Amino acid sequence: MQETLEKYLPERAVGLCLELIKENDVNLKIVNQRVTRHGDYRRLPNGAHMITVNVSLNKYRFLITLVHEIxxxxxxxxxxxxxxxxxxxxxxxxxxxMLPFIRPEVFPTKILPLLANHFKNPKASSDTDARLSIALKEFDKQEEGKNYVFQLPHGSIFRIYNGKLFQKKNKRVKRYECIEVATGKVYLFQPNAEVELIKT
Known part of the structure; x- marks a missing residue:
């Protein structure tokens, strides 16, 4: 298990995570990327604890997701x-x-204040904290053609993961109104939603 964790976690987090996994009798499964979630926890019918985490996450997001599920x-x-x-x-x-992990030996210094702020009142997903999410995405493998909604010019047409097209409109307090091209329905997008720019 230690060798596996070393591939996916910051080096200084491996020992602590191994302890958490053993203490709580976790069956950890690293799975192919799911668009709608980074990980999940299920109690199996036999009473065992199954946690899955996406293989595609960078090591800092992997750590946050693993601890979230534990x-x-x-x-x-x-x-x-x-x-x-x-x-x-x-x-x-x-x-x-999470407290033992929020230190410069584990996370890059520039992420620490964002993490400290996030963990005053953690949300169901770190993705809903736009500033933290954007900072964490800097450590992802870069995919060509990926943009964030907040980067796109007003009126741009963009495609999301399921192929649907939207046009970016006005910003509300935190999120952006975007109109689905096919239906004219208005949806709200997080500023850090990853999309593919089609036309400006």
Missing amino acids: AHLVAFEKYGKTIKPHGVQWKMTFQYL
């Missing part, structure tokens, strides 16, 4: 299965489990 397991075990998946108990557990 926090689900720990929170359910400690507080019971009736708690909200991303409620107060999970947030406290995630903060507690």
Whole structure:
């Protein structure tokens, strides 16, 4: 297990993650990329704990995702299965489990203040924290043709992962109104949504 973790995690996080995995009897499975999620936690019918994490994540996002999913397991075990998946108990557990990792030996210095801010009140996905998400994406393997919604000029046409086309419109408080070209329906996009620019 240690050799596997060394491929996917920051070097100084491997030992701590190995302890968390052993302590909580986690079956970790590294899976092909899923567009809608970075990872998930399930309790199997035999009582075993299964956590999956996408293979495509950079090492910093992999670490955050792994600890996020272990926090689900720990929170359910400690507080019971009736708690909200991303409620107060999970947030406290995630903060507690993440604390030993938020240090310069594990994360790049420029990400630390963003992480500290995020973990004051962690969200269901680090992707909803646009500043942290954009900072983490700097460590992704660069794909040609990928842009963020916030980078596109007003009125641009772009394509999302499922092939649908949208036109970028006005910014609301945090998100952008975008009109689906085929239907005329208005959708709200996070500024850090990755898209393919078709026409400016």
